[in-house]
Amino acid sequence: MRRILRLMLTAAGPYAPQFRTTLRISVAAALVQAAAYATFVPLLAELSREQIRAGWAWWWVGVLAALVAVEGALRVRESAFLYDHWHLVTQATRLGLGKSLRSMPQQELARRAAGDLTSVVGNNATTAASALSSLSTLFVQLVAVPTVLGVVIVALDWRLGLVLVAATLAALPFVRQVQRRSNTGFRDVNDADAATSDRLVEYVQGLPVLKATGQAGADSPRLMPVLTHQHGAQAAANRSAAMPVAGAQLVVQLAVVALVAVGAGLVLDARLPVAVLVAVVVTAARFAEPLSLAATMTKLFELSEAALSRIGDVLDVRPLPVAPGGSEPKTFDIRFEDVTFAYDGQSEPSLTGVDFTVAERSLTALVGPSGSGKTTITKLISRFADPQSGVVRLGSVDIGAMDPDELLRHIAIVFQDVYLFDDTIRANIALARPDATDAEIEAAARAANVHEFVDRLPRRYDTRVGEIGSALSGGERQRISIARAILKDAPVVLLDEPTAALDTESEVAVQRAIDNLVADKTVVVIAHRLSTIVGADQILVVDGGRIAQRGTHTDLLADAEGRYARMWSAQLAVRTWHVPAAGR
Template sequence: MTNKKFSSLYEVYKLSIEIAGEYKIGFKRSLLLFFISFVTLGLAFAMFFPLLKAIFSSQPDINEIIYWFSFMALFSAISIITKWFGHDFDYSGYIVEITNDLRVKLGKKLRNMPLHTLSKYKTGELNSILSANVDESILHMGVISALFMQITVVPSVVVLFTFFIDYRLALIMLVILPFAIPLYIIKRKVSIEEKKDFNDANSNLESQLIEYIQGLPVLRSVNQVGKNAKQLDLAVKKVRTIQEDGAGKSTLPLLIMGSLVEIILLVLVFLGGIWVEQGSLALITLAALLVVVSRLTEPLTLFLGVIPVFDTMDSAFNRIKTVLDIKSLKTYEPKQEAKSFDIEFENVFYSYDKDETYSLKNINFKIKQNSLTAIVGHSGCGKTTITKMLMRYDDVSKGSVKIGDVNIKHMTQKELMKDISVVFQDVYLFDDTVLNNIKMAKPKATKDEIIKACKLANCHDFIQNLPNSYETNIGDLGGNLSGGEKQRISIARAILKDAPIVILDEPTASLDTKSELAVQKAIDSLVKNRTVIVIAHRLSTITHADNILVMNEGEIIQQGKHEQIIVSSDLYKNMWEAQTRTKVWNS
């Protein structure tokens, strides 16, 4: 397990105020009302001493009995009323609002954080933070806060009042503290470690489960389902091990605490009986104390059981804060918009891990507006990283990226992406209708505009043949469509967006010949009169490019037209000849 320091109760309180956000005044009011409620409840219990003494005195006085009973009733009434209004915080739906606000904040952060940072999170990990961790972070508010204050404030008031009755009895009750404090510390240490490890293991389990479900067809084909799905099996066992370990370590302090409370009660009976026999303590005083203590036995036993809820909140909210504290990419002043759409990379260096190992090294090139530039090279050479820098997935480590002489750092993310359309090799479609998947590029587009874009993308005909035409739900990840159909819908989306810059990331690399021809025809419609960057897999498709960038190990080693670089670049020449031989073999 990890060695993590647990937060003090004051730190838990400050964290709770931070979680409550704009509702913190209501939360503080709720805590104050609970405090008043349980102070008065403790005082109501304390009234047993004088009340029973008045009832069982040798000459009972009805006025005195009514007097002390009235105080007990008054304190009880105040306790009930303040507790009722204290619970107004959760009964009135404020906790629901806090939960919603947390998820909204996380949603905004996910929209604005650098996509490079976002890509480091597994899907299941983010799902765990947005769902389980948000719920866990507010779990202690309301009922749990009331329960915690009840099992700490009420006994404290009773012990304090007992000092005025008989200091010996009060000291016996305080004997539990030297034993309870170490148990509290042990319990907190075990709890915070278990919660932290459990959250990490559970988010990994969610990630593995999502991956398992999405990859089930592949797993079945290689007979890796059930116990043979090793990663998922390991994730399940990890969660079970942490839970078993945590349960084993946390049970002993709970048992000891429960036993201590019972032992204190027995000691009170034993010593109290001796003092009654000796005449130094009134029997009725001992009886009153035993009635009160017996009422407090169960809450005190629950004390260590309630504490882990705060550790659950602490661990959960720290995971949320990790996301909320991620810095968004800064838009520098003065904010600008691109007026023209030529592109320039000037002395660009970039490292994914912010160290001296650069994925891009000294990248320099210019792309004229309405021209076509291809980027070629072996896998991992930095082709896609260049396009990511243009879309500002992250900031370059050195140098600058400009669109129309405007450094993209001076453009808001919304303004930048308004100017760029992207067609990826791996198309992502949402579990929605065909119409809505295309329309998201231009929410206010008319049906006629969408149909026009689909005709240009060579996908209108097959959409018409779907069960509900444009209103057909395409399933999770577009699972009801073929690869070529999904790609053409993606191109229709890009055409509808009508951005002046188009990035094509090997859109035909994984398609069969028939689908490739249909997609290529759609691409021809998309790239007309636009500034185009294409990451090329098949060199035969980019021989007409205005400029070809040849990359190797993060550097541009040659650039120019096809006719120039096939002579000057050995790498490009070897790639061209290898693909040419492949064509001959396949013919």
């Protein structure tokens, strides 16, 4: 429970002080409740006297009533956290997760499935808030009330107290078994839920392909295995704890029977007043109730711990460190100085001893085979990761000494695979600068050749683009992403082959948009079509994580045996390729 409490305090975030106060109030309420039950002893003792002293009897009734009133007031204070802070804790947890995801190193983020993170931010955050608001106070009652009542019973008669102590010790192994089985079971359930969520996202996004291949429907081989596994994990988690729960409850019930039997024997031997036995039995019933409930509630505690652990796993990921001595870059040239980088779990580095300089306001093209390290170079420039050795500089500043958010203020990125949000065209362009005016957004759209197709739409810039931009063509999506980059107006532009998947007409429109984007910028472009970068100031041929060649298009063609010349010849040959007629 110390572990769960630590996780709860982490999840409570800025509301941890209020959570601690609520726990203190809950402890006080549980102690007052136990004291109220303890008043039955003197009250029943007084009522069992031959000469009942009415004044004393009413005194103890008054004490009981006062304690119940105090407990009620404390419970009202305790419930304030549930009603006033539950939704705030949920919101704070999700905001904390969002902040952690935003600062998380890109390779760590890429390691996590989208469905898994959706499950953490959605279901696990809700479960965590419920644990804070309800289960935490319930746990206090399950511990505090039996503890105080147990002390009262031992004080009344050590022999009856010994029966309850023995019963508690006998029930504990069952509770521990429930805890162990539930812990494993609910972790498996959480993993299965995350896998199912991830596969559902994949299924929805890939539905056109699944339909085309006849793999859609309830028995889809992409969906059924994870659904079956999820059902099996849930059933196994419930079955595994059933017998230990029943065992713990049986032990507690037998304890009450044993207590009555021992007490009856003591009364018959005239070694225990009947009033004390009655009071002990009443108190023991309240003592046994939380113990019996604890066996069942352990499953919920373990479910909460599994959810809290998954949240803590995301919150504990450390962002990229910011080295001391950073400053604002004065110029925007880019330098790689003996840079070596390997992804986590990779046996061989993706880049080894890479050195080059991109002059300010120049265009450098990265070419080479797939997997050679081109995309890794752009990721290091934007500080999605840090090299294991060497330095990447923007101007004269080591970007390792710059906050990633501050660095990205100076960089605009246009990816090959465009991601648009299910919002309006205006909103998607304005992501680069939320405070931009409509006139500035339209100017960026005109520069990116977006205005020409937007003007034909019924709602123009207020047209929704659909999920991931599904209502638009590939060329239209790409031009919107370029408009976004133009609006940002960053001094450094990274392009990841933005025309590779476009038809000829769309490529021409996008290329014109790119020309407007890169004017007077420091540009690094990943290129597969060499014809698009013949005018680059510098071409870097990346091969096997190293810079194999560098120079202008003319310089590199002069080396007829070089890698670039062979790539150029191969692409020229492809232009003459044609589909043969049927039957030939």
